[in-house]
Amino acid sequence: MTGTGPLLTRPESGPPLVGRVAERAAVREAAAGARDGRPAVVWIEGEAGSGKSALVDALVGDLPPGFGVLRAEADELDSDEPFALVAPAPETLARWSAAQDSGPLAVVVEDLHWADPDSRTALLTAVRRLGGDRVLVLVTSRPGALDGWARFGLDARRCLRIPVGALTVAEVAELAATHGVELGSRAAERLHAHTVGHALHVRTLLTELTPAQLTRPEGALPAPRSLAATTLAALAALPAPSRELALALAVVGRPVPLLTVARIADVPVDAADALVASGLVRLQDDRLAFTHPLHRVAVRDDLPPSRRRALHRAAAEHLGAREALTHRVAAAEGPDAALAADLESAAAGLDEVPAARLLLDAARVSEGPRAEELLLRAVVLLIGAGRHRQAAEHRPEVEACADGPHRELVLGLLDWHAGEPGAAEPHLRRAAALDHSDTPDSPADARGPRAPLGDARGAHASTSRIAAEAAVRLAVLLYTGGRGEEAIAVASRALELDLTPEAEREAWTALAVGEQMRSGAVAGLARLAPRLPAEVTDPADTDLLVARGTLEFFAARPARAAADLQAAIRLARSAPSVAADRLPRAHMQLANALFLTGDWGSAALHARLASGLVDEEDLVWVRAQAEGVHARLAGCVRGDWAAAEAHLQAAGEAVGRLGSLEAAFTTLIARAVVADAREDPREILAVFAGLVANAMPVPMSTALTWWPMVVDAALDAGEPDTAAELLERLRAAAVERAIDLDAVVTGLAAKIAEARGDTAAALAGYARATALAGPEVPALDRGKLLHRHGRLLAAQGSPGARERLEAALVAFAGAVPYETRVRRDLGSLGAVAPVVPVLPGAAELTEREREVVALVARGMTNREVAAELFVTDKAVEYHLGNVYAKLGIRSRRRLRELVG
Secondary structure (H helix, E strand, C coil), rough: CCCCCCCCCCCCCCCCCCHHHHHHHHHHHHHHHHCCCEEEEEEEEEECCCCHHHHHHHHHHCCCCCCEEEEEEEEEHHCCCCCCCCCCCCHHHHHHHHHHHHHHHEEEEHHHHHHHHHHHHHHHHHHCCCCCEEEEEEECCCCCCCCHHHHCCCCCCEEEEEEEEEEEHHHHHHHHHHHHCCCCCHHHHHHHHHHCCCHHHHHHHHHCHHHHHHHCCCCCCCCCHHHHHHHHHHHHCCCCHHHHHHHHHHHCCCCEEHHHHHHCCCHHHHHHHHHCCCCEEEEEECCEEEEEEHHHHHHHCCHHHHHHHHHHHHHHHCHHHHHHHHHHHHCCCCCCCCHHHHHHHHHCCCHHHHHHHHHHHHHHHHCCHHHHHHHHHHHHHHHHHHCHHHCCCCHHHHCCCCCHHHHHHHHHHHHCCCCCCCHHHHHHHHCCCCCCCCCCCHHHHHHCCCCCCCCCCCCCCCHHHHHHHHHHHHHHHHHHHCCCHHHHHHHHHCCCCCCCCHHHHHHHHHHHHHHHHHHHHHHHHHHHCCCEEEEEEEEHHHHHHHHHHHHHHHCCCHHHHHHHHHHHHHHHCCCCCCCCCCHHHHHHHHHHHHHCCCHHHHHHHHHHHHHHHHHHHCHHHHHHHHHHHHHHHHHHHHHCCHHHHHHHHHHHHHHHHHCCHHHHHHHHHHHHHHHHHCHHHHHHHHHCCCHHHHCCCCCCCCCCCHHHHHHHHHHHCCHHHHHHHHHHHHHHHHHHHHCCHHHHHHHHHHHHHCCCCHHHHHHHHHHHCCCCCCCCCCHHHHHHHHHHHHHHHHHCCCHHHHHHHHHHHCCCCCCHHHHHHHHHHHCCCCCCCCCCCCCCCCCHCHHHHHHHHHHHCCCCCHHHHHHHHHCCCCHHHHHHHHHHHHHCCCCHHHHHHHCC
């Protein structure tokens, strides 16, 4: 599926299959739905030999005419090869989209349990993005699905789950009939008991035994009781050259050209005739392969070690250079310096995971310090590829290495990714040659230091490079733990060392964020300015652009933050391998920024994209923040209090799981914002009781955009003195952080004056605040300011009241709870509030259809919309067709006119 092979446009009928009538009918129904643009996923789960492949073949044979088929099978040997089964999700979706031009598509993926993690994640991402596509996905796996597939497979709305278990007695009899053997009830029961209903065992016995043996009324069946024994018995009955051919094929471990495996076995090619006739192997397109993995395992496991090594040596002589290395390792009987050197050289040109595999092999055929160095470099690469669990399996070997900076760096990273920042810090300090400090442990953001950034594939890592990378890792650990001063010191030192380009960018991020924590986001931006140009065009700088956009947000500059984050997402999309772990934060922070600017629709779109990435990767470090955005949109925009509370609870659960300061504070703010939308000032004051009592430290890194609603709440609760004290502290905090909150502060001062009866000062203050309110003032704050001014003018009988209230309505446009308040006040004036035109049929649009409308209205093509929403072109066409039907229109031009 990763390649460019042709589609199978005429699926052949599968072999006879017993039972599964209801399941096949359900899949036929799903296929009919897929043909009409309702994509479906079928998850077929069962143990090895249970009949999954036979069922899939039958299901493919059942497909209606016109279906094309893409088929891929995972291989155990490729489980560490990134994207060995399927391409990255964007490429996979693009291929599926193109394939649908010829008709509906069936995607068959067999043995997903063997697939590499990257392929499993890419496939899961792709199926989650299907919408309106004419695609049916058939997946087979053994029980115990990994990654997010277990949860997806249990979602009955999106996945048809078919467990393949033991055959019943009746199905055993039916299967026997397909082999020309009529079993009576007693014979069927005996065969069923003998095989425990295992489909492959039943098929094997039906092939191996005569009808007389199978139908004998009494006595034990003479066939072996295990498939392994059956396989070996069948092998033993073959001529010697055929047996040798099978042994060589088992050692090679994959389908291989007949001529090649014959050379490895040193037998003539016609030795394959008897072997194929036995049913143990098949010959297809001149490639020999075992008919079932269990046959290969049985043959391989029966080989004596010396014979196995000899066959591995022969395989190394006849296979390609890369594959030959694996067989040379399997044949090695002790240290082999030449082989280790060849493995290391081959690793230098590969991606992280295959390179790590070769370096681990090199370590096994090396000894002493050289073996330890190769091991440590391999573990570094596994961590860099996100294979933390696989890397952790080598921890005992790492701990057994001699003391030194490289060992300390690797142990520090292993501790960090195990969620133990306190244990990681001393290791990283020793690796960076920094003295220990007696600072208390701090909770850290689980995003944390990414992998060491040096090229561990190639030459021996120098002590200076290890120290530099350890310093970068330590700086990130410190700032994610809220220790900005220390992060600045360590990051500054790291930038003076020999860093790789990626480590250099990470060090700059640590320096800027550390400065934000010490002196505020504006100071952090100043730190970053010498490194990052105003307009970033290099995809390699995507991470830094996300960092700058985030800092702009915390500097209370949401419009500039949105521009940077949108640019970062575009850059990351142009180079998908760059900043993959930053994308969830970019989408989440962009949703926050757009919420402040009042672009509610786009905020919802990016919040949803952030949540999708969070769910797919279980990114605990940003889950609470993403749920917080959803809560604010549900409450402040839609007035859906139940949904808002559900998101707040989910955010709270994420905080409990992670415990980071950012996650906890973000969740508190979200709860207070929802309370503001509900006009519940006491809830806001309760959330920020520590702030009100001046007992809660206010982080230097905060944007302070949440603080005005606390002042507002104190006033609405009838506590003007508390409000005045909070406002003075807000003013001082803004000055300390160099954050421009002049318009909001002036407006709040006017509201305090109003509460104290100084109407003239209040009117003058509102006028000044309105004049100061620029594009960076949050839409809700701008609307509140205009609303207060309009209400006071109305109380004074001023003709300007209506103008201010209508301006407030524009600022609040789309935020239902706030619009309702303004409309109420306009109604008290006897004025008819302007009504925003509602398109006929618009209420029927789904959330995804609204997102498509919003992007098409901006002038985007279907392909651009698909890229933005991370779906296929066909999905966009489908949603757009539904939109046209619901709105009663026929063209994009008309849609833009209606929306604009």
